[in-house]
Amino acid sequence: MGKRGSITIEDVAKAAGVSRQTVSRVMNNKPGVKPAVRERIEEAIADLGYVPNLAARRMGGARSFLIMAINDRQRTIENWSAGRGNDWVDQMLYGGMLACEKRGYHMLFELVDTEPDEAVRQVRRVLSSLQPDGFILTQPHSENLALADLLTDLKRPFVRIGLPNEDIDAAAIHMDEAAAAETAVRHLTDLGHERIALMAGSAEYRGSYYRKKGYRAAMEEAELTPLIEAAEFHFENAAQLAKEWLSRDDRPTAIIAENDEMAFAILHVADAMGIEVPKSLSVISFEDTPGVRFSVPPLTAIRQPTAAMIARGCELLMDAAEGGAPEGDQVVPFELIERETTGPAPE
Amino acid sequence: MGKRGSITIEDVAKAAGVSRQTVSRVMNNKPGVKPAVRERIEEAIADLGYVPNLAARRMGGARSFLIMAINDRQRTIENWSAGRGNDWVDQMLYGGMLACEKRGYHMLFELVDTEPDEAVRQVRRVLSSLQPDGFILTQPHSENLALADLLTDLKRPFVRIGLPNEDIDAAAIHMDEAAAAETAVRHLTDLGHERIALMAGSAEYRGSYYRKKGYRAAMEEAELTPLIEAAEFHFENAAQLAKEWLSRDDRPTAIIAENDEMAFAILHVADAMGIEVPKSLSVISFEDTPGVRFSVPPLTAIRQPTAAMIARGCELLMDAAEGGAPEGDQVVPFELIERETTGPAPE
DNA sequence: CTGAAAGCGCTTACAG
DNA sequence: CTGAAAGCGCTTACAG
Structure with a gap:
């Protein structure tokens, strides 16, 4: 047990009779571990119920396992405060949270002002504090050049929800x-x-x-x-x-x-x-x-396939965080939902 | 600059001509820093646009600045997938995110199964990985004794959204x-x-x-x-x-x-x-x-004052994270919204 | 294929 | 009131 009460990589290493680097390799699916050793380690992880500390992982120099969506602050708050619900946020969370949790990531989102200077300041803050592995820019931030420049300069992977934009070199995710x-x-x-x-x-x-x-x-x-x-x-x-x-x-x-x-x-x-x-x-x-x-x-x-678009965005960013090849624009399928306002043409 | 490109406490310390412990004291509003020095440091922080790295803060032994709400997994996903929206989640986020960001915290939420063993397993995971400073248990998790026991044993502060429950020793937040x-x-x-x-x-x-x-x-x-x-x-x-x-x-x-x-x-x-x-x-x-x-x-x-209840819950948990006194149950005011279905009694 | 060393950016005691 | 030391739990080169 770590000095703070939770099970650490050291506990797993001891239980499996290896060093912590080897455990780290197994955790991160890296090659170069003898199958027998790998198995022993996996067993120890399961036995102890070990779950790595994300803060420590981040400090060690790895990813943060955080994907950050950036949303329109004013509009979102207005919708919420009017008690109007917020379909966009709901569907974003639906698509994003589930896609992220499947691969051990977490999705969170930040409400950011649309004014470019202010937006840059706010995104800089989350960049420093949370250091997300990737950003999803939703409308209207997906068209904000200042934000795109910031993220590009800092080499932070990001995707845009929206139609392709010539001025921004990032994957655009949209429907046809x-x-x-x-x-x-x-x-x-x-x-x-x-x-x-x-x-x-x-x-x-x-x-x-x-x-x-x-x-x-x-x-x-x-x-x-x-x-x-x-x-x-x-x-x-x-x-x-x-x-x-x-x-x-x-x-x-x-x-x-x-x-x-x-x-x-x-x-x-x-x-x-x-x-x-x-x-x-x-x-x-x-x-x-x-x-x-x-x-x-x-x-x-x-x-509008909001959930699917956000899920796709998360996938691209998780791929990027894991060193995957950069992917291009994504067209996500839409659906026509037939309810009761369409029928045969009148005579 | 830190070796990873962002501004660190060390940069601020150098700029202000002090050691990093002193900067830390100022950042955390601790006493025992000469006013002049404090001012100098605050200036340096502002000039450099320094924002502390949360992962490092957590590793140093401080809080994680994360408040975690636990929601009913099945019901939430059902609502989302039916495209029905999810008023509870919207209002929870509205109240919680804004309350947290005011004090430099972040709110996130996790979808957890209601079955007690499974719930405990899932909450254990976030406990190890994210190490939130506090938990908000929403219905029906707020009545889950296994979860309450887990959090109590691990000495993690939590509050319940719902009526007081004799069997659980945690603040209940509810309307009258x-x-x-x-x-x-x-x-x-x-x-x-x-x-x-x-x-x-x-x-x-x-x-x-x-x-x-x-x-x-x-x-x-x-x-x-x-x-x-x-x-x-x-x-x-x-x-x-x-x-x-x-x-x-x-x-x-x-x-x-x-x-x-x-x-x-x-x-x-x-x-x-x-x-x-x-x-x-x-x-x-x-x-x-x-x-x-x-x-x-x-x-x-x-x-239902969902946003206000969650905001109150976050406040209590942030207070607790900062060593505040434990507070008791909270009654949050409700509102009667007059629209058009009430009128004078018929003759 | 595996381990010893160094370091990430903070905070927490402990000295002075 | 301020700083030097140690350590949090990981990962990343680097040895062997």
Whole structure:
């Protein structure tokens, strides 16, 4: 027992009749240990229930076994304090914690301000105090050049959640936005729809660009006329636009909205105008936050694979911490979740 | 600079012209440093942007600056994987992370199985690997005697989120359930209600006991006849019971439900029976999860002060890590959030 | 294939 | 009030 009461590498070494370096080799799966000795050591580890002290490991010069995600401080706190829940954080933890614990790592996250100088200062702090083996930059930090530079200069592995960014040399982890839009269109054309509109988010959001592209491609392939307008991801704008669209003689029989909030607005307007969903109007959303199940009817949606993206990010970083080859951008599969807002096109 | 590139205590010592022990004293707010020297050191720390390496601090024999919350593994993962969000985890993080970071600590949490042997094994692991300064046991782990024994034996400070438990000698952090029920009743009597029912959860849930007690006391005070039945926190049971109650000639004009799910069921049944809420029926819930805002109409509810309870727990543990006196049980204030399901009693 | 030595960056007694 | 010494539990070269 160590002087502080827990079992140490020295205890294992004694029990197995070897030196602590040899135990260390076994713990770290390094080659050059005779099978018989390795077995003896593994037995001793199991018998004693030995678990290495991470602080000591870190001090010895190894990794910290910590993966740090960086999140938008203000937005996260706002969501929490409004009691609104926080789907992003939940799914991030779901994907990240489980991926990390499988390999003996721990995931934690830090709330960081978006202002670049402040962000750099805060990340520097965790760098010094916790010395994580890798960083996951989530939106909007994944586009923060100052942060990317800091991490690059300090040679700390990091990945970005988001579309590739020319100015940052780090793996980008994202879903195929264009393919998702295509899938949404195809789901609707399969149901016989011909007048399918895309309610876009904002031009500043880079995903929108690819979604429009995918939408256009799928519409073209089906020989249909595209109808796109932006509503900036806001309820009010979306309601306004939905009212316009649904008042037309040749009104769309289906609308794809780029986020849940706009989809809710569409449902709201349709209800007010006496247009039944999905009988007279189909709606698909991009996002799939928990509130979606409470809408009437529950929304069919493209689900953002947040958990899978974060899990993939952790994998890359753990690989890097273990000296693995650097990997490139990652495209994570999305899913179309059919609920009750899509149905056959009206006659 | 340390050999690994970051600024160390040695750098600060050199810059301030003192030994590293003196710097350590200043960092840890220990007495016995001449004010002038202290100032010089503080300046050097600021100039160099020095942040101590936590792993080294831990190795030196100090605290780890880590507070570990223990959560129900299965339930948490189920919620996440169903995409349902996880209000408990969100609010726990909200309260805990911010409380910890204010004092230079970090909060993390671990998903632990409820089976006692397995739980002990898992907590032993984090104890050895991360050596947290304190543990927060959340439900149902807060009632796990094996875990309490382990932590007690190892002299690790811990607090429990939940009602006091005779068998466990650790601070219990909870809200005043009886007072909350009284508040709910009083809110309704103030609105003129006289037939107020309590839809209880399950007798196994200890909070239910106090809520019933508070409800009875408040009803007695108002000279009203209590009406209590249990629906086990389930939607179906609650719907059944609501149907029964609302079919009576002297049906209640107000129902207090012990969780959101049962309150939703009541709204559902009322709607189906053509009973308008809040015009003909008022409903109050205990819980206030994010879904509450999506109900029609939005639920008036007693909000569980999860964030505040966890923050309080972290405070106690940080105090203990710093040698503070052990504090006793903590009652955290709740809040009644008025939304749209309560109104004046019908004529 | 295995072990003796040195060191990581701190803190904790102990001297003075 | 301040510093020299020892040590925490590991890993990393380096010997053999």
